[in-house]
Structure formats: structure tokens, C-alpha cells
Amino acid sequence: MSRHRSVFSRLKFKTKLNLGLFTVILSLGLVLGLITTHIASTGLIQENKERALALASNLAYRSEEPLLARDFLRLKGLVDEVHTGNSDVMYSFILDNTDQVLVHSFDQGFPEDLLHVHPQDTGQESVRLVSTEKGTLYDIAQPIVISNNQLGMVRLGLHRQRLEEMINRLSLTIFGLTGTITILALGVASWFSNRFTSRIKSLTECATEMIKGNLEVHSAPELIKNCWEITGCRATDCPAYGDTRRRCWYVSGTLCPIYHPDHAPRNMESCRDCPVYRHNVGDEIQELAEAFDYMAMTLNERIQELSATENELSRQKELLQTVLDVTPDMIAFQDRNLTYRVANKAFCSYFQLSESDIIGKTDSDIFSEYQADQNYHEDMQILQTGQSLSKEISVRQGHTSTWFHIVKVPVYDQGVISGLLLAARDITVIKQYQERLIHSQKMEDLGRLAGGVAHEINTPLGIILGYVQMLLDDVDSDSQMAEDLRIVEKQTKICSSIVSDLLGFSRQSSTTKGDVDIHQSIREVISLVEHTFSLNRVKIVTDFDPNIPEIEGDKDRLKQVWMNLFNNAFDAIESDGQIKISTKLCAHRRRVAITVADTGSGIKQEVLDKIFDPFFSTKPVGKGTGLGLSVTFGIIKDHGGRINVLSPAPKEYLAGMETSTSGPGTVFLVELPLWEMTLPDEECEELTHTRT
Amino acid sequence: MANIIVLDDVLDAGVMIKRILERKGHSVQVFTEEHEALEHARTNPVHLAILDIKLKKMSGVDVLKELRSVSPQTGVLMLTGYPTLETARETLNLGAKEYLVKPIDKNELEEKVAAVCEQMEQS
Numbered sequence: 072m073s074r075h076r077s078v079f080s081r082l083k084f085k086t087k088l089n090l091g092l093f094t095v096i097l098s099l100g101l102v103l104g105l106i107t108t109h110i111a112s113t114g115l116i117q118e119n120k121e122r123a124l125a126l127a128s129n130l131a132y133r134s135e136e137p138l139l140a141r142d143f144l145r146l147k148g149l150v151d152e153v154h155t156g157n158s159d160v161m162y163s164f165i166l167d168n169t170d171q172v173l174v175h176s177f178d179q180g181f182p183e184d185l186l187h188v189h190p191q192d193t194g195q196e197s198v199r200l201v202s203t204e205k206g207t208l209y210d211i212a213q214p215i216v217i218s219n220n221q222l223g224m225v226r227l228g229l230h231r232q233r234l235e236e237m238i239n240r241l242s243l244t245i246f247g248l249t250g251t252i253t254i255l256a257l258g259v260a261s262w263f264s265n266r267f268t269s270r271i272k273s274l275t276e277c278a279t280e281m282i283k284g285n286l287e288v289h290s291a292p293e294l295i296k297n298c299w300e301i302t303g304c305r306a307t308d309c310p311a312y313g314d315t316r317r318r319c320w321y322v323s324g325t326l327c328p329i330y331h332p333d334h335a336p337r338n339m340e341s342c343r344d345c346p347v348y349r350h351n352v353g354d355e356i357q358e359l360a361e362a363f364d365y366m367a368m369t370l371n372e373r374i375q376e377l378s379a380t381e382n383e384l385s386r387q388k389e390l391l392q393t394v395l396d397v398t399p400d401m402i403a404f405q406d407r408n409l410t411y412r413v414a415n416k417a418f419c420s421y422f423q424l425s426e427s428d429i430i431g432k433t434d435s436d437i438f439s440e441y442q443a444d445q446n447y448h449e450d451m452q453i454l455q456t457g458q459s460l461s462k463e464i465s466v467r468q469g470h471t472s473t474w475f476h477i478v479k480v481p482v483y484d485q486g487v488i489s490g491l492l493l494a495a496r497d498i499t500v501i502k503q504y505q506e507r508l509i510h511s512q513k514m515e516d517l518g519r520l521a522g523g524v525a526h527e528i529n530t531p532l533g534i535i536l537g538y539v540q541m542l543l544d545d546v547d548s549d550s551q552m553a554e555d556l557r558i559v560e561k562q563t564k565i566c567s568s569i570v571s572d573l574l575g576f577s578r579q580s581s582t583t584k585g586d587v588d589i590h591q592s593i594r595e596v597i598s599l600v601e602h603t604f605s606l607n608r609v610k611i612v613t614d615f616d617p618n619i620p621e622i623e624g625d626k627d628r629l630k631q632v633w634m635n636l637f638n639n640a641f642d643a644i645e646s647d648g649q650i651k652i653s654t655k656l657c658a659h660r661r662r663v664a665i666t667v668a669d670t671g672s673g674i675k676q677e678v679l680d681k682i683f684d685p686f687f688s689t690k691p692v693g694k695g696t697g698l699g700l701s702v703t704f705g706i707i708k709d710h711g712g713r714i715n716v717l718s719p720a721p722k723e724y725l726a727g728m729e730t731s732t733s734g735p736g737t738v739f740l741v742e743l744p745l746w747e748m749t750l751p752d753e754e755c756e757e758l759t760h761t762r763t
Numbered sequence: 764m765a766n767i768i769v770l771d772d773v774l775d776a777g778v779m780i781k782r783i784l785e786r787k788g789h790s791v792q793v794f795t796e797e798h799e800a801l802e803h804a805r806t807n808p809v810h811l812a813i814l815d816i817k818l819k820k821m822s823g824v825d826v827l828k829e830l831r832s833v834s835p836q837t838g839v840l841m842l843t844g845y846p847t848l849e850t851a852r853e854t855l856n857l858g859a860k861e862y863l864v865k866p867i868d869k870n871e872l873e874e875k876v877a878a879v880c881e882q883m884e885q886s
Contacts, residue, residue, distance in 0.1 A: 529844040530773050533866030537779040540869035544786070567866050584848075 085261075085268040092260035093253070100249030107245045112238040119159075120198055120209060123229040126153060126160065127196070127213035131225040134165055134215055138173070138222050147174040153227070161208055161228040168221055185210070185226070194221055200231075207231045270356045274363060286371035289316060291353075291360035298327070298347040320348060321365045401475075401495040404482065409433050409450050412490065450479070453491050457481045463498065474502040510680075517685055518705065525573040532570060536563045572698040573685070575628070575705055587624040589663060589743070590615050593652060596633040600641070607646040611637075614653040619663050623746050628706045635699040636667045636739050642690065643671025643737060651725065657742070662712075662750055665741040668725055673735035674718040682716065711750055712743040764788040765810035765880050770800040770826060771842075772819050780813060780842075783869055784876060797821045804834040811879055814859075816843035816850055824850060827857050838883045840875060842867060 082090070130153050137145035150163045154176040164175030164185075175181050188199050188210045201210045209229040215222045277290040298304065298319040299312050306312055309326040311319040319325055320342045342348040353361070395402055395415040404413035414429040422429070422437060434443040434450075453460055459480040466473045476498045481488045539560045546552045597611055604611060640650045648670040655664045674682060674689075681687045683704040688697030707714045717724070719735030744750045767789050771777040777793035784791050794800035797820055804812065812830055816823035827839055841854045844865040851862045860879045863871070 526844050529865050530776055533844075534773075534775050534779045536866050537783060537869055537872075541779075541782060541786070570866075 083268070084271065085264045088264040088267070089257065089261055092264075093257055096253045096256045096260075100246075100253050104242070104245045104249045108238070108242040111241045111245075115234060115238060115241075119229065119234050120211075123160075123209060123211045123227055124196060124198070124213070126157065127211045127225050127227045130163065130165075130227065131213045131215045134225060135217055135222065138165070138167075138215060139217070143174055150174050150176050159230040159233045161205070161230045163225070163227045165215075166224040166226065168223055170224070173223065185228075188212075201228070267356070270360070274356075274360055277360075277363065277367070281367055281370075286367050286374065288367050289364060291357060291364050294318075294351055296350065298351070301347050301350055302327075317365055317368060318351060318361050320345075321361070399497070401493070403429070403493045404490055405433075405450065405493070406490040407454060407488070409447065411437075418495075450491060453479055453481055454488055457488055463502075472499075473497060474499045514683070514704065517701075521573040521685055525570040528566070529570050532563060532566055536560065536567065539563060569698065572702050575631075575702045584623055584625050586621040587626045587629055588621050589619055589629075589654060589665065592626055592630050593633050593654075593665075596630050596637060597652075600634070600637050604637075604641055604650070607641075607644075608648075609641055609644050609646065610649045612649055612651045614651065616653075616655045618656045619654055620745065622663060622710075622743055624710050624743070625706075629710070632703045632706050632741070633667075635703045636741075639699065639739075640667055640669035640671060640737070643669055643673070644734070645671070648734065653724075661745060663743045663745065665743070666724055666738055667741075668720050668736060668738040670725065670734045670736050673720070673737050674716065676718075679716065679718060683714075707741060707743070710743055712741060713750060714742075715740040764790065765883075766808055767791045767811045767813065767876070768800055768803060768809050769793045769813045770797065770818065770823075771795065771813075771815040772817065776815075780872065783872060787873060787876070789876070795819065797826050801826065801829055801833060804830055804837060809834055809837045810883060811838045811840065811876065813840045813842055813876075816841060816854075817845055824853055824857070827854055827859060831858055838879050840879055 079087070130149060133149055134146060137143070137149065146165055150165060153163045154160050162176050164177070164181065165173045166186075167173050170186060172181055172186075182203075185201075188201050189197055189212045194214050194216070196211070196213045199210045199212075201208055208231050211227045211229060213225040213227070215225060274290050277288040280288045293315065297315060299306075299309075304312065304327070306326045311317070311322040311325045311327070314322065319327065352358075395413070396417075398415060399417055400415075401418040401421055402413070402415040403411055403418050406412050410431060410433055411429045414426055419426050419429060424437070429437065434446045437443075438446060449460065452458075459478065461476070461478045463474060463476050466475060474497070475495045478494045480492050480494075482490045482492050539556050543553060543556050543560065546556065593613070593615075597613070601611060637650060637652075644650070650670075651666075651668045653666045653668075655666075657664050678687075678689065683700050684697075685701040686697040687701075690697075704714055716737065716739050718737040720738040724738040725736055742750060764787070767784055769777040769780045769791060771780075771793070772795055774793065774795050777795065781791040781793045792800075792803060794803065797818055800812070803809070814823040814826055814830075818826065821829075823841060823843065827841070830837060830839065839854075839859045840861045840863065841850075841859045842863045842865060843850070846862070846864045854862060860882065861875050863875060
């Protein structure tokens with residue numbers, strides 16, 4: 072059943088419509104034909120019977136007299152007359168009251184069977200349908216009565232064939248007519264359904280076009296007259312003006328006076344009486360097509376809006392990505408499962424991974440197991456508590472360590488934590504400055520302390536020295552007493568010199584500044600130590616920049632600096648080696664750089680940071696006070712300069728020296744500002760490892 | 764020989780200078796209080812004053828200024844444990860003959876004092 076239904080539902084609407092109409096008209100024609108035929112044939116038969124009865128009674132009437140007169144000739148004449156005068160009368164005969172055949176119209180003897188067609192004589196007329204070998208016929212019996220005496224009986228055989236022919240002809244006509252009307256109706260119906268379905272078909276085509284993506288369809292017919300043509304409107308600002316695609320009642324915000332300003336499209340109550348509406352309104356299919364067009368247009372507009380929004384979104388996304396990638400900070404976003412969703416370029420390049428290697432991965436895919444575990448606990452805590460984290464970490468790679476300031480903040484989406492954002496900034500440089508500042512502060516404090524101590528000791532030391540010297544005057548200079556006092560005097564003087572160095576370091580001693588020729592001051596010191604050094608086969612090489620001008624400074628104290636540096640270099644070499652002293656005018660003529668490089672044993676990394684601290688010494692006890700470099704540091708700083716150290720010495724500082732004399736070497740880099748200049752924060756390009 | 768006053772907040776330091784200079788035949792008075800030393804200079808002829816910069820109430824520079832007004836003929840020798848360029852320049856401008864730094868060597872002290880005395884006698 073359902074299969075039949077599906078077959079039916081698969082049929083074209085046009086076919087269905089035609090089939091329905093055909094069925095209805097055909098059945099109507101058939102029923103009408105059958106009824107008409109029935110009524111017509113019944114009427115015909117009835118009429119025939121009455122005619123036959125009239126013939127029979129006529130014959131009976133006319134037979135009375137000859138019957139009474141026994142004039143059989145006339146009777147025969149009457150019978151034949153009926154038979155020949157009416158082509159449908161097949162036979163006729165007359166019986167007397169004893170049922171004896173008096174006359175008959177048969178040519179070949181009387182068929183006896185006919186006598187028993189009617190039941191017992193009732194004296195009434197009767198009609199019987201008799202079937203003979205010559206076809207069906209009506210047999211009519213009409214008694215001949217005179218004064219209530221039945222004289223005989225007239226019998227008449229009426230052919231039914233002619234009647235039937237007549238009925239058939241009638242039926243044929245009726246059915247033929249019905250058929251013609253049916254065909255005509257079908258034609259009309261087909262034309263109508265064709266028109267109907269062709270409009271639906273055009274709608275379907277439009278829909279198919281829309282599915283394909285073409286929204287510029289137009290399924291409703293063009294208007295013959297548009298609204299502005301009907302009303303003679305000149306409002307070119309009106310959104311409906313010039314719009315041939317949409318019906319004005321679909322356009323919102325038209326300036327039409329009939330139209331209510333806050334009337335929304337499709338609310339057409341106010342349009343019902345509008346002449347434009349009445350002129351342009353169509354049937355349901357046209358309305359459907361118009362609505363369809365309106366839908367396509369609206370859809371098109373929406374899609375264009377969507378695509379514009381999409382473009383804007385993708386532009387925004389690109390912009391965001393650009394911003395993220397340009398940022399030197401490492402930025403990454405992890406979702407609630409700690410899976411990486413966003414990672415910027417800096418982040419990727421730090422881990423030397425491509426973006427696709429990070430996106431969708433977790434910490435355990437990127438970091439070591441320990442680090443990943445640590446991160447996991449940290450991240451989970453942020454996700455659970457919603458408290459952001461800020462920390463500074465040091466990452467060691469080889470022998471350089473990098474400092475990062477890491478900030479992890481929870482990201483909220485509609486009040487719920489949706490993930491966390493990580494931002495890491497390389498703060499190595501800031502850290503270095505910080506360390507330098509701390510160190511500088513430390514040196515300052517140490518200087519103050521040392522200065523305080525030195526002052527306190529200075530006075531008693533002076534008194535001791537004075538009394539010792541007085542006592543020395545009192546005693547015999549050859550005595551044991553004088554010898555002992557001289558030792559006391561010597562040691563007191565050593566103390567005095569330490570105190571003086573401490574005061575120098577703390578910059579609390581007097582300075583006398585003037586023009587200093589750096590090269591001359593260096594040469595003077597070299598001439599002092601050259602001989603001593605040469606005894607241990609230590610050679611001094613110089614490489615002076617002739618462009619260096621005089622600088623402001625305390626010549627004696629600067630000479631002390633050179634002396635300290637040369638002595639340190641000499642101590643590091645011990646014997647067989649070279650000391651190279653170079654000077655250079657630095658970039659933008661703002662400072663002078665003096666480097667003292669040696670081929671000595673170098674300075675161990677772990678003590679490199681401490682060598683400028685007061686009383687720090689690597690020399691055996693009694694050999695050095697540990698104040699030499701502190702004083703040097705103090706003097707340089709007093710001159711507004713900087714002193715740095717590199718060990719092992721980079722190759723470029725040892726250039727031109729005999730490398731056979733081995734040792735990692737050390738290089739001290741001194742920067743001094745020129746007259747009226749302050750030292751810029753950044754280092755002279757060749758000075759890398761900095762200390763202030 | 765010369766009448767000398769020594770002003771130092773530490774008595775022992777002053778006494779030591781007194782002992783050294785007395786051996787050279789000078790008459791030396793030691794003070795630790797600024798006003799006592801100034802009072803002495805006002806009432807007695809003083810040839811030479813040895814002043815410390817760091818004192819109890821006043822600075823050596825102030826004492827020097829005062830002394831120049833109360834006893835302009837007195838020669839002044841500054842002796843300090845806190846040498847600075849400013850005080851050195853200032854005191855020398857105010858007429859101090861010498862600016863010495865502690866701890867001072869006995870021989871240096873004797874020489875400087877002798878030199879100042881000689882200078883005073885000549886003038």
C-alpha cells in the first residue's frame with residue numbers, strides 16, 4: 072500500500088492534477104450517461120408499449136364490426152394493414168372467444184406457441200415479453216369487448232429490435248457527448264495545470280540556483296508598473312524607489328504616506344487599501360514567488376554581512392597574530408586541560424619548535440619530566456584558585472644563564488576560567504643591572520664602613536707612631552730597645568698605609584684633580600716597574616692610541632691604579648710572560664678605554680665577582696693586603712669611570728703577544744670619561760663582561 | 764722659642780704633639796675645648812696654632828676664622844684625619860700655613876713646625 076502511495080507521490084504534480092480531473096470528469100460523464108440512457112430508454116419503451124396498446128385497441132375497435140358480421144376478409148385486411156402500416160409490428164392476429172385463430176398475418180402458418188403466451192384470459196389488456204427465434208418482442212393482447220361481452224382477442228407482436236436500435240443510438244450520442252466534454256475539460260485542465268506547474272517549476276529552478284549559491288535570482292514576474300509610477304511619487308530617497316525587485320510592501324522604512332512609519336514588512340494591514348498593492352498584488356503563487364525573492368535578497372544581504380564580518384574577523388585575527396609575533400616576550404595560551412592553544416613566534420623560537428609542534432601539545436611534550444610536573448602543579452593551582460603567578464627564574468644554558476620574568480594569569484570567559492595566559496620576558500639585562508646596582512651599593516657600604524674604621528684607627532695610630540718615634544730618640548740607637556721600637560714603628564707604618572689605602576678606597580682621601588696625560592702617567596709607571604719585571608723575564612708591550620686627549624683626573628692616584636694593575640699582572644705571570652697595555656679612544660669621543668692584558672694564570676670564575684672587594688686576596692697571607700683592586704676600583708669610580716675584568720682574556724686582547732708564554736690570561740678594562748663628560752650607560756663595544 | 768697651642772678633640776694626640784715639640788724647646792699648651800684655646804690665644808701671645816679639623820663643637824675651619832680675628836699674628840697649621848679638597852682649599856685661603864694629614868710622622872711634624880716658625884720670624 073505504502074509502495075503504491077509512494078508511487079503516487081512520486082508522480083508529477085501536473086500528472087496528479089490531470090489524473091484527478093480526468094477521473095472526476097470521466098466518472099461524472101459515465102454516471103450522467105448511464106442515468107440519461109436509462110431514463111431515455113425506459114421512456115422510449117414505455118411510449119412504444121403505449122403506442123402498441125393504442126394500435127391494438129384501435130385494431131380491436133375496428134374489428135368489432137367485421138367480427139360480428141363474420142367478415143373474415145375484412146378482418147384479414149385489417150390485420151394486414153396493421154402489419155404492413157407499422158414496420159415494427161411483426162405480426163397480428165385475432166382470436167374469437169374460444170381462442171380460435173380467426174385471421175393472422177403470418178405467411179408460413181400460425182405458430183401455436185403464441186396462444187399460450189398470456190395467462191388465462193382475464194378480459195384485460197396485457198403485455199408480455201416474448202423471445203422468439205426472430206428476436207425479442209412484446210406481445211400485446213387486447214380483448215374485443217362489446218357491451219361487456221368479450222367477442223374475441225386482438226394480438227399484436229411488436230418488434231423490440233428497432234427500439235433497441237433507437238436506445239443504442241441515444242446512448243451512443245450521450246456517451247459521445249460526455250467523451251467530447253471530458254476531453255475538452257481535460258484539455259482545459261491540462262492547460263491550467265501546465266500554467267500552474269510551470270510557475271512552481273520556475274520557483275524550483277530559482278531554489279536550485281540558490282542552492283548552487285546564486286542568490287541573484289528573480290522568480291516573480293516583473294511589474295508592469297512600479298509603485299512610484301502608479302502614485303507618481305518623486306521621493307528618490309525612499310528605499311522602495313527604483314527597487315524593481317522587491318514589492319514596496321516588503322521594504323521597511325519607506326517614505327510612502329500610506330505606509331505607517333513603524334510598520335514592519337509583512338504587516339500589510341495598512342497596504343490592503345493601497346492602490347499600489349491592489350494593482351500589483353498577485354495570486355498565492357505570485358505572493359510565494361515575491362516572498363521567495365524577498366527571502367533570497369535578505370539572505371544575500373545577510374550573507375554579504377556575514378562575509379564582511381568574516382573578513383573583519385580574519386583581519387583582526389591576523390592583526391592579533393602580528394602583534395603577538397612582533398612582541399619579543401614569549402606568550403602562550405593554554406586551555407583548561409593545559410593544552411597549548413596559542414604560542415607566539417618568540418615562544419616557538421625559544422624552544423626551537425614550530426608552531427604546529429606546540430599547538431595541541433602539553434608541557435610534558437615540550438619540557439623535561441621534572442619541569443613539566445612542576446609546571447603542571449603550578450598551572451593547576453592557578454586554574455583552581457584563579458590567582459595569578461609572577462616569578463623570576465634563571466635558566467642555565469651552557470655557561471650563560473638567562474633570567475625570565477614569568478607571569479601566568481587565569482583567563483576568564485563568561486565568569487569561568489577558560490585557561491591561562493603565560494608571558495615570559497627576558498630580564499637578563501635588567502637582572503645584570505640589578506646585580507651591578509646591588510654590588511655597587513655593597514661597595515658603597517663597604518667603603519663607608521672602611522672609611523669609618525680607618526678614621527677611628529688613624530688617630531690612635533698617629534699617637535702610637537709619635538710616641539714610638541719619641542722613644543726612639545730617647546734610647547741608644549744601638550740598643551735592643553731601639554731595634555724593638557723600630558719594628559713597632561715599621562709595623563705601625565704598615566697599619567698606617569692600610570688605613571690610607573682604605574681611605575683611598577672609600578674615596579675619603581683628598582684628591583687633586585688636573586689635566587692628566589694618560590700615556591705619560593702610564594709610561595712613568597712602566598719606567599718604575601720595567602726593570603723589576605724584566606728580572607723575571609716579564610715584558611711590557613704598549614699599543615697607544617695617539618688621538619687620546621688629556622683628561623681630568625688626579626695623576627698620582629691614576630698612577631696608583633696603573634701600578635696596582637701592573638703589579639697584579641706581574642704577580643699572575645710570576646715569570647716568563649708579557650703584559651700588554653693598550654689605549655683607545657672610544658666611540659663618539661666620550662671616553663678613553665685602557666686595557667691591561669697579561670698572559671698569567673688568570674682568575675677563577677667563582678672569585679671573579681669578588682676581586683674588587685676590600686681584603687679579598689688570592690695571594691698568600693702576608694703578601695698582599697687585599698686592598699689593591701679595591702683602591703683601584705675606588706679611584707676609577709672617583710674619576711667617573713668603570714673597571715671591568717675578563718678572564719680568561721679574549722684572544723683579541725692578547726693579539727701581538729708571544730703566545731708561547733701560556734696561561735689563560737686576564738684583561739682589565741678601564742673606562743675613563745673625557746673632560747666634562749659622563750660615562751654612557753652602555754659599554755664600549757669591545758668591553759663585554761661589565762662591572763661597575 | 765715659640766709659644767704653640769694644640770687643639771685636638773683627643774687629648775692624647777695633643778699631648779703627643781706637645782711632647783714632641785717640647786723636646787725641640789717650644790712652649791706648648793694643649794686644648795680639647797675650642798673656646799679655651801681661643802681664650803688663651805686672645806690673652807696670651809701665641810706664635811703657632813696646630814688645629815684639628817674635627818673638633819668637639821666647632822670645625823677646625825671655624826676655629827681658624829675666629830683665631831684669625833682674635834690673634835691675626837698667629838701662624839696656623841692644620842692637621843686632620845679627614846682630608847678633603849674643600850677644607851684644604853678653604854683653610855689655605857683663610858691663611859693656614861700648612862695642611863697636614865694624620866697620622867703624621869714625628870720628623871715631618873718637627874720640620875713643618877720649624878719651617879713655619881722660621882717663616883714667622885722672617886715676616
